[in-house]
Amino acid sequence: MTATAVRAPARRAEKPSSSPRRRISKRNFFARLSLALPAAVVVVPLLAIIVVQGIDLVTHAENLTRPGSADKFIGWGNFTRAFSDPDLLGSIRVTLTYVVAGVGLEMIIGVGIALLLNGRIPGKGVIRAVILIPMVLTPVVAGLMWRLLLDPTSGFVNYLLGVVGLGNDHAFLSDPATALPAIIMVEIWQNTPFVVIIVLAGLESLDPSPFEAAELDGARGFGLLKNVTLPMLGPVLAVVLLLRIIDAVKTFALVNTMTQGGPGTSTLTISNYVYRTGFQTFDIGYSTTLGLIVSVALLILIFPTAGRLMGLRIRRSRG
């Protein structure tokens, strides 16, 4: 049965008629509804409670260190404070830099490696397994490991730089000029494998006939890549990009283990700032407000991309 056939009676049911079809469709409707019920019983109340209580938290000046502060209604106070908060603006700037530089380079490097690995290469299975290693480490472990490697007195990176004559006491993580690039480097090191694996799978599932046709027409090298491979990979690249952006915006553990947002506020990302207000100064109301603002902003930014992605998919499946 096609989708149109299912939809037709449902549309009719909206009209006030007493045809026998209506009863069927009504039964049909409740039957469908009953399938959603178990999930709805769990999800809807939870969502409702969170939204209602979230609004409650956002409009009050609750601080866990001050009993009674939960009853202090301040309306939009938390929002006005957020929009004039230099630390929030700074953390948005840091997060944007992190996402644009980190995810951008991950995509370029990841697609490059995937293209190199595509086709018949000896030991491909082993290479794939090795590439996966950074990805399976938890960010906390990766962060601590790199913090040790980058240590100015006993780190291996400084030892290597010393051996090649570039000086052996660079304090990468305590210099505001290099701290954020160092963390972005670890982000790239850890998450490029994700891009490689997905893009490689995408490449391998591509239909070979357009490539053969293009080669017959004389397409070679970069032209083939630009005009055939990448357009055909489009939906895969869009999914990878979307997932990486969502993940990178939420980054927390790498920063928390490597610099805790320092030196100064040079690596303070949004999540780290929300954590700081919530768990170091226990400013629960304000922390919830920051979390809400960031979530809404992210939804607004991400939804169009996600929608376009789904549109792409439907068009492909129809064509």
Added chain:
Amino acid sequence: MSTTSKQVARRIVAGVGLSALSISLAACSSTSNTSSDSGSGGTVHVLAEDISYTDNWKALLPEFEKETGITVKIDTVPYSDQASKVLLNFSQKSDAYDVVFTDNTYGTGYYQSKYVDDLTSLQDSGKDFSTFSDFYAPYISPMQKDGATFGLPVYGESTWLMYRKDLFEQYGIAGPPTTMDELKADAAIIQEKSGGSVAGITLRGAAGIQSVYPWAGFLRAFGGSFYNTDGKIDVNSPESINAASFWSDLLTQYGPAGVGNFDWEQNRIAFTQGKAAMTIDATANGPYNEDTSASTIAGKVGYAPIPYAIDNPPATGNTDNSLNVHALYLSSYSKNKTAAYKFMAWATSPDVQAKAVQAGEAVGVTANSVLDGPEYAQKYGAFQEAVLGQLKTGNPDYLPAGQDANTIITAVGQALSQTLAGEQSADSALNQAQKSLEEQLPQ
């Protein structure tokens, strides 16, 4: 929805929304005590710092449990996660923990918020183990306000200047610096004469409590305080700005590489590995310096008071060395208070403290008889006098304490880190901290 249930619901959501931590707390709170508050028997739940004093209790607990019939369950969490766990627990009015072991910087706030109880009425029930008068007075006085005693001290410390006697002699410096100018000049001499192989001074530079704790000494050395004479927050006073820029210049010019991320441990290691000639930090560092198995500088360290920048430094009051105590507090929500107090009195008793000195690292013990005892003198003789001297002049209001402590320490810590990193001048960083604090703290 009634007010109370609404409040409860809000608290639950606050916890759930912020952390999975609270889930475990809620789970714990269902295992409440069933025994009556008779003081004999029952179970006492303790949330403790992960430190040698706690290990000592765990080793000795079977004796206590046998003697009193009370079962004690001790949970430990890393120090940096402890404050949030304790506070979530209290704000949900949970009786999951009867006793908490934490820093008095927070403890004072818990007492202000009525999360922890005055112990005076319970003193008699634990007198077989210890009474308030067993403690060294400077250690218990921070937990005494208006006739109430709300905590029993487990360990305490002050801060001091540690310097390399051998290097000072080698480079012709007469003795420990007595003014901040001398301190800077000495740091410069060592850095230059050692060709940069030994840094002049190392201090904790990481944001938050790490840098604020030693820096608060510089603040006092320049005659400043976190508050003005009216008790209002005043972190951008001229003294404060001078202290921050002096501190930052000192570390930028004469500090080791990477000092901006140094926490207590990294700073201690830099000093015990001979990478720096001076440091200002806790008296608890003494045993680490003299530990021949891990320190390359054992026997070469001198201990001195922290120098002042102002003329006529105060002998008491707003002094530039801390008096910091970590204590046991009794939760107001405990259902087994007498038994809980018995555990507190036992855990801080002279007998248990004496065993802590025998068994492990316990330079901060708080009982008079143990501090004056021969074992303490034998173990910590290298610096015992200096420690006790610093404790006598220690400033109990060294750090901001109470409900606003965390907020102030976080804001000032960020300003210091920004100054040290060169993101902002001390002036503008502290002005921003002051503005942010005025906004956050109830006036």
